[in-house]
Amino acid sequence: MTSKLPEYVKVVEVGPRDGLQNEKEAIPAEVKIELVNRLSSAGFANIEAASFVSPKWVPQMATSAEVMAGITRREGTIYSALTPNMKGFEAALAAGAAEVVIFSSASEAFAQKNINCSIEESIARFQDVAAAAKANGIRLRGSISCSFGCPYQGAVEPAAVADVVRRMRDLGCDEIDIADTIGTGTARHVQQVMQTVASEFPLTQIAGHFHDTYGQALANIYASLETGVAIFHSSVAGLGGCPYAKGATGNVATEDVLYLLHGLGIRTGIDLDQVVDAGQFISAHLGRPAASRAGNALAAKRRTA
Template identity: 85%
Template sequence: MSQLPQQVKIVEVGPRDGLQNEKESIPAEVKIELVNRLTTAGFANIEAASFVSPKWVPQMATSTEVMAAITRKPGVIYSVLTPNMKGFEAALAAGADEVVIFSSASEAFAQKNINCSIAESIERFREVAAAAKQHQIRLRGSISCSFGCPYQGEVPVSSVADVVRGLRDLGCDEIDIADTIGVGTARQVQHVMQSVAQEFPLAGLSGHFHDTYGQALANIYASLEVGVSIFHSSVAGLGGCPYAKGATGNVATEDVLFMLQGLGIHTGIDLDAVVDAGQFISAHLGRKAVSRAGNALAAKRLG
């Protein structure tokens, strides 16, 4: 295996992917405060909002308000999820630096989640992709169920590679290989990452691992070993997994940072500030953070 990357970019997804499954409505000012704290902590890329129909994702109904009020830091990429042209136009008006389009490596998941085939989902985004290029906005593609699917089970590596090619041809600057249900394991992750790196530059591939089965940190380490240097994580481990009752979803940012710090890998992020942000949002939600490192570091301070 090659030497581990010396520097890693963490895409903080808590404000969007983390909060979107929360049942209780979270006030815009709490979301704004969270994004501002994460900006101050030093993230280079924050997934701040989602311009989807409030009918489908009520929690994201305040996205315009959030994007208008956050304190932006030059050089930081504030990303938003855009499922269609209506979403793209809202993102453009809100001053998003990056729009995120999404497909799935599983045909069954695509049909259940976005009511169309994988090929149709990529075709639907052609207009959004062209508009992003025209307005010089970064375009990121995300591929759900790259390591397993709640409906069809195993997902062939060839299916993931096919979707990577489709998103590459739309002009994506970065492509997320996502383990939506957290079933991926280290060797499998390496195999998938090495395979898709033949279709898209390794420097633009990111790992989005869920910790449902406790494999996320191992999968991040396995990805580092093959040269992946972009990872997604969620402050305080925000974001449950809708397909596994009571299970955790996104890997906690604090845990990822603690591991990377131990490996001597540079992120430019202040772990203490992230712990504070995690404790802040967890207190608002009235529950303990899911992050083991975050809770341990917070407890150590009190001790």
Template identity: 80%
Template sequence: MNATLPKHVKIVEVGPRDGLQNEKETIPAEVKIELVNRLTQAGFANIEAASFVSPKWVPQMATSAEVMAGITRKPGVVYSVLTPNMKGFEAALAAGADEVVIFGSASEAFSQKNINCSIAESIERFREVAQAAKQHRKRLRGSISCSFGCPYQGQVSPDVVADVVRRLRDLGCDEIDIADTIGVGTPHQVHTVMQRAAQEFPLAQLSGHFHDTYGQGIGNIYASLEVGVAIFHASVAGLGGCPYAKGATGNVATEDVLFLMQGLGIETGIDLNAVVDAGQFISQHLGRKAVSRAGNAIVAKRAA
């Protein structure tokens, strides 16, 4: 294993979308706008800001058009939105999204339970969205859930992950996320899956999306770095959770990832202190302590 780590990584901040979508209490649009603006100022090059899905399924995202209209955009920053179908794509287009995100699963059981169709059928449903994204010159990102394990079928084969990567590649995706939806992956497994995925798609355009349910998020990011992955998703204050994994703490916390990168001498272009402040802001609004260990430690040190 060549342990030469990347010198620079891109952190995709997913807190405003993936982090907040499972919150039961409705969060006002102005709070989401403030969060996105704080993250923009902190230096992120890519922020997953909203989701154009049916409010019937994800009520928290009902204000997405308002959020996209209200944020202060910074030139060069990519604001991404989730688009499950053409209706979602048209809303994303109207909202001025820079990147649209489509999503499949590496687990047949997960695909059937969630969207009542096979993996192959789910990818086929996105063909129209992918073509429209290309026509309108929007970046297209594909996300593969349950790449390391599934709440229904258990283990997931790296070959199946690679097959979904290939299908998303053939749709024209610019970037593909290998996601550990329920946080069960471990570093050795991450090595195997990432190397297998890289046989089907350029390593420079693969990203790691890790949840911290079993406390493996940071270890899995380090394992990905060893393979050469240089794009990671993270959620400010550790926001989020997975409805399919009891006790899930959600996405790996952005502050923890930034602290790791700082320690490794890897450039991110992001101001850790500004992210800690953004994490404190949203956690106070939600009425609970941030999940980020690095963020909470930095806040405690400031108060000392």
């Protein structure tokens, strides 16, 4: 374990995709476009903006092509799209995605329940997508759900996570996300997993994707920083949730993550004030307070200043 924290951390904003996809009420494309534009202006190096999955399964993402066509692209920002198959990849390519995201699970039980196949079969399904991404010069990111616990099988061994990391590495992934889908991870467990996967893939290309269901996300990010991880996913205003975990509060809030990182003297290149504004904007549209403590506190501080 390294005791020196990174000087710079890349924060991947997943609110427009992972955060909004479970919202039941349809969100107009122009609202999503405005959200992405606000996040782009804040300085994110990577924004997960779209998902080219069947509208039958994820109706909220049916406007992804319209969103990708309507956003103002900031130079230096990677706009990512989730692509479950070749049809999704072709749509992402046409929409100008600079990165496509493929996904599997560290839990066999979750893979069977969620995507109706084994982990091995899920990886095999993405071979064509991976090859097409490489052929077209598009970044390929792999995401591994249930890396710290599964709603069906319970505990997930670090070795099982490392095995999927190895498989995704062999597909040619440029970056791999270690995701705590149901938010059950704790700091020491997170460090064990990160240290184990480091034997298969460089930690500099590993991302932590933490949900805050049990209030452990910030602690888990700090624990990951101590191991040398310097890429983290977060969702503006804490948007999102997990349908498999009762009481899930969704992705860790970007405002809270930035407040932590900036307080540690770690550079992100992101303007926290602009992210607070973006969080308040989307929360006002959704008709509920943001789930970010730092965001709400900073917004309240402005109002009373």
